[in-house]
Amino acid sequence: xxxxxxxxxxxxxxxxxxxxxxxxxxxxxxxxxxxxxxxxxxxxxxxxxxxxxxxxxxxxxxxxxxxxxxxxxxxxxxxxxxxxxxxxxxxxxxxxxxxxxxxxxxxxxxxxxxxxxxxxxxxxxxxxxxxxxxxxxxxxxxxxxxxxxxxxxxxxxxxxxx
Amino acid sequence: xxxxxxxxxxxxxxxxxxxxxxxxxxxxxxxxxxxxxxxxxxxxxxxxxxxxxxxxxxxxxxxxxxxxxxxxxxxxxxxxxxxxxxxxxxxxxxxxxxxxxxxxxxxxxxxxxxxxxxxxxxxxxxxxxxxxxxxxxxxxxxxxxxxxxxxxxxxxxxxxxxxxxxxxxxxxxxxxxxxxxxxxxxxxxxxxxxxxxxxxxxxxxxxx
Amino acid sequence: xxxxxxxxxxxxxxxxxxxxxxxxxxxxxxxxxxxxxxxxxxxxxxxxxxxxxxxxxxxxxxxxxxxxxxxxxxxxxxxxxxxxxxxxxxxxxxxxxxxxxxxxxxxxxxxxxxxxxxxxxxxxxxxxxxxxxxxxxxxxxxxxxxxxxxxxxxxxxxxxxxxxxxxxxxxxxxxxxxxxxxxxxxxxxxxxxxxxxxxxxxxxxxxxxxxxxxxxxxxxxxxxxxxxxxxxxxxxxxxxxxxxxxxxxxxxxxxxxxxxxxxxxxxxxxxxxxxxxxxxxxxxxxxxxxxxxxxxxxxxxxxxxxxxxxxxxxxxxxxxxxxxxxxxxxxxxxxxxxxxxxxxxxxxxxxxxxxxxxxxxxxxxxxxxxxxxxxxxxxxxxxxxxxxxxxxxxxxxxxxxxxxxxxxxxxxxxxxx
Numbered sequence: 001x002x003x004x005x006x007x008x009x010x011x012x013x014x015x016x017x018x019x020x021x022x023x024x025x026x027x028x029x030x031x032x033x034x035x036x037x038x039x040x041x042x043x044x045x046x047x048x049x050x051x052x053x054x055x056x057x058x059x060x061x062x063x064x065x066x067x068x069x070x071x072x073x074x075x076x077x078x079x080x081x082x083x084x085x086x087x088x089x090x091x092x093x094x095x096x097x098x099x100x101x102x103x104x105x106x107x108x109x110x111x112x113x114x115x116x117x118x119x120x121x122x123x124x125x126x127x128x129x130x131x132x133x134x135x136x137x138x139x140x141x142x143x144x145x146x147x148x149x150x151x152x153x154x155x156x157x158x159x160x161x162x
Numbered sequence: 163x164x165x166x167x168x169x170x171x172x173x174x175x176x177x178x179x180x181x182x183x184x185x186x187x188x189x190x191x192x193x194x195x196x197x198x199x200x201x202x203x204x205x206x207x208x209x210x211x212x213x214x215x216x217x218x219x220x221x222x223x224x225x226x227x228x229x230x231x232x233x234x235x236x237x238x239x240x241x242x243x244x245x246x247x248x249x250x251x252x253x254x255x256x257x258x259x260x261x262x263x264x265x266x267x268x269x270x271x272x273x274x275x276x277x278x279x280x281x282x283x284x285x286x287x288x289x290x291x292x293x294x295x296x297x298x299x300x301x302x303x304x305x306x307x308x309x310x311x312x313x314x315x316x317x318x319x320x321x322x323x324x325x326x327x328x329x330x331x332x333x334x335x336x337x338x339x340x341x342x343x344x345x346x347x348x349x350x351x352x353x354x355x356x357x358x359x360x361x362x363x364x365x366x367x368x369x370x
Numbered sequence: 371x372x373x374x375x376x377x378x379x380x381x382x383x384x385x386x387x388x389x390x391x392x393x394x395x396x397x398x399x400x401x402x403x404x405x406x407x408x409x410x411x412x413x414x415x416x417x418x419x420x421x422x423x424x425x426x427x428x429x430x431x432x433x434x435x436x437x438x439x440x441x442x443x444x445x446x447x448x449x450x451x452x453x454x455x456x457x458x459x460x461x462x463x464x465x466x467x468x469x470x471x472x473x474x475x476x477x478x479x480x481x482x483x484x485x486x487x488x489x490x491x492x493x494x495x496x497x498x499x500x501x502x503x504x505x506x507x508x509x510x511x512x513x514x515x516x517x518x519x520x521x522x523x524x525x526x527x528x529x530x531x532x533x534x535x536x537x538x539x540x541x542x543x544x545x546x547x548x549x550x551x552x553x554x555x556x557x558x559x560x561x562x563x564x565x566x567x568x569x570x571x572x573x574x575x576x577x578x579x580x581x582x583x584x585x586x587x588x589x590x591x592x593x594x595x596x597x598x599x600x601x602x603x604x605x606x607x608x609x610x611x612x613x614x615x616x617x618x619x620x621x622x623x624x625x626x627x628x629x630x631x632x633x634x635x636x637x638x639x640x641x642x643x644x645x646x647x648x649x650x651x652x653x654x655x656x657x658x659x660x661x662x663x664x665x666x667x668x669x670x671x672x673x674x675x676x677x678x679x680x681x682x683x684x685x686x687x688x689x690x691x692x693x694x695x696x697x698x699x700x701x702x703x704x705x706x707x708x709x710x711x712x713x714x715x716x717x718x719x720x721x722x723x724x725x726x727x728x729x730x731x732x733x734x735x736x737x738x739x740x741x742x743x744x745x746x747x748x749x750x751x752x753x754x755x756x757x758x759x760x761x762x763x764x765x766x767x768x769x770x771x772x773x774x775x776x777x778x779x780x781x782x783x784x785x786x787x
Contacts, residue, residue, distance in 0.1 A: 015586035015588065016587065016588070018582050018586075019582055019587055021582075022579050022583055023495060030553070032502060035545045038544070038545065041505075041509070042537070042538035042540055042558065043512070043538055044513045044537075044538045045534075045538070046512070046513065047512060047516055048516040048517050068706065068709045068710065071354050071355055071710040072427075072428065072709045073354070074428035074429070074432065076354060103431050103435075103520070104520065106517075107431075107522070110530075110689075111705075111709040113705065113706075119516070158531075159692070159693075161531040161532050162531055162691065162692045188718060188719075189454055189457075189718060189719075191720065191721060218606050218611075219609055220609060220611070220723065220732065220749060221734065221747065221749035223734060223747040223749075225745050226745075229744075230744060231717075231739070233740065250734070250747075252721050252723075252732070252749070256620065256622055259627055263721065283607060283609065284607045284608055285607060285608040285610075285754050285758070286609070288756075288757035289754075309411075310410060311410065311414040311787075312411060312414065313411070320416065321418065321419055327419060327423055353423070355425055355710060355711065355712065355741070355742075357741065357742050358714075358741050359740045360714050360739070
């Protein structure tokens with residue numbers, strides 16, 4: 001009996017039609033396609049994208065050149081040089097991140113004691129020639145200035161977990 | 163678990179007797195050290211003896227002890243009278259559900275040679291090729307001892323402690339010659355956090 | 371007439387069915403494989419050597435990049451080995467979170483493995499279905515770790531931060547109206563745990579779909595049954611682990627036999643194959659996904675009821691919370707010490723092996739008491755499995771070589787390290 005059923009199942013391509021039915025069912029299921037880049041998938045507030053340097057609300061840059069991020073960076077992508085300013089505070093004179101070396105682990109943000117270096121939600125950035133993805137202090141500050149609202153919101157939301 | 167390890171340790175002593183150089187029980191793992199001369203004979207016993215039955219060789223790796231416990235320049239300050247290269251394998255017995263670490267030091271530091279375990283555990287083939295490639299340990303009796311991970315035509319054994327992290331040569335495409343060329347490395351070595359060994363028990367948390 | 375010579379074919383390194391950068395030199399007699407010689411190392415990044423130059427913490431993100439289809443589980447044996455050397459106990463909640471993500475990653479890995487294997491042997495649609503579910507999984511990872519793939523989430527002593535209380539949601543746009551968005555966000559309305567639970571409720575249904583598409587399908591069976599048979603004895607000899615070993619009928623799973631973390635508290639079964647062919651290994655992977663789903667459910671239930679710390683409160687190992695660090699001088703010093711000099715691990719050696727999605731993934735660490743490992747050896751399952759390529763493909767047709775590569779579930783980040 002078993003052999004006979006198996007024969008007929010095989011003869012009438014039962015399993016192929018069952019498989020086809022799955023495909024057919026999905027013809028009518030709501031599509032999950034996302035029309036990138038016009039619309040985007042939901043993004044977490046913990047997302048680790050492009051770096052940014054932040055400022056205090058009064059416009060003073062946060063980074064105090066403690067070089068913790070430089071020390072912890074596993075890829076050695078960060079280079080910092082610092083000097084004393086006229087007002088006797090220590091600030092960076094050079095803060096470079098080589099995005100080609102960076103592995104986006106987020107350790108710099110984790111290490112930063114003053115929340116100066118952060119990783120934003122930005123993931124669509126590119127370089128057209130060698131050197132374009134070598135971000136200097138001015139570029140990083142500019143990213144921070146542009147996205148400060150979102151950055152601050154994400155940090156505040158995630159603060160209880162860190 | 164520790165009772166089991168003691169049982170294993172006892173069986174090892176009963177079975178291998180004189181051939182054991184040392185046997186250590188640390189961190190819930192048993193390490194057996196044998197001499198290079200006894201290596202393959204011991205391996206066969208470890209696999210076949212009913213009280214041991216290590217059917218599987220999980221891992222074999224080369225170790226270079228040249229800079230062990232040293233800081234600063236990690237270059238060949240190794241005393242010549244001490245063995246430098248070792249092959250460490252991890253064995254697993256499915257029937258007894260226990261593990262063993264087997265270490266054997268090569269006697270000659272300049273031309274380390276060890277017996278191949280391929281006849282005992284066939285799966286060790288690539289592990290030995292890897293140890294040869296990265297550390298330059300020769301495995302006598304291995305039928306196919308070629309380089310495995312490094313580039314075709316690579317010179318040197320990159321995982322030795324005296325091999326610099328950036329290597330000696332770099333490769334790039336030369337637009338003028340229209341081919342890939344090798345040239346001396348242009349990378350400048352950079353070390354942000356130096357290697358530090360603190361005094362005994364620094365940062366000890368639970369043990370010792 | 372000249373004698374017909376064997377034909378040597380270069381398969382890869384850029385072949386879509388090679389699952390990465392595998393250069394396979396095949397010696398063919400007609401269409402039959404006489405000898406297969408895999409040339410590997412094209413993705414060799416010397417992770418082990420790099421780790422010798424980095425502090426213990428800094429290597430964690432590099433572990434993700436080994437087997438890039440099962441990311442978080444790679445970090446697990448590494449942090450476990452450090453914890454054993456340090457002799458510290460991980461908080462229970464962190465153990466559950468790790469197990470939860472290990473199993474999520476296992477599903478992620480098997481989805482990719484089965485999907486792409488089906489793609490290799492000609493079942494085009496499978497990969498579309500499995501990648502749809504994979505999308506949910508990478509969303510979970512993104513919500514927790516901040517990265518869709520390379521999480522860098524496990525830490526010596528626990529995990530970085532607790533699971534988030536909310537999931538990111540879809541927003542109304544010109545393609546999706548409020549009703550569609552509401553339906554899409556239904557599962558995302560609660561916390562991450564709600565989202566995972568919702569997924570684990572849906573997932574068995576998806577598995578049924580995959581099985582309907584593949585398990586009985588005659589083409590699938592023709593391509594897989596009796597291909598690449600490995601006997602029990604040969605599997606042990608060749609050092610097979612994981613689904614490759616279980617497919618050959620050896621009931622061996624580290625989660626059951628040498629339980630780590632909280633696996634001894636969880637209820638799950640180990641699927642075992644009979645014939646040791648590609649089809650059995652496919653069935654084993656399929657069942658493993660269902661079992662992983664069971665574990666996920668149990669973990670979610672436990673994690674819901676038991677809040678608590680997720681990383682040890684020992685500031686020689688784990689950094690203090692940001693709030694404490696900013697308010698207390700001593701904690702600030704700990705913070706600085708940890709992120710510059712790093713952890714000091716007592717001298718000794720340890721091997722930590724876990725049941726990775728592909729087999730046993732082990733990390734062997736030798737420490738000489740410094741703030742960097744003296745030697746790290748990564749034992750990856752795929753490396754051993756690929757070394758049996760010659761043995762498994764001998765006497766098969768060239769098209770079967772593709773099936774065998776697929777069934778080994780190799781990923782080159784893992785093979786080459």
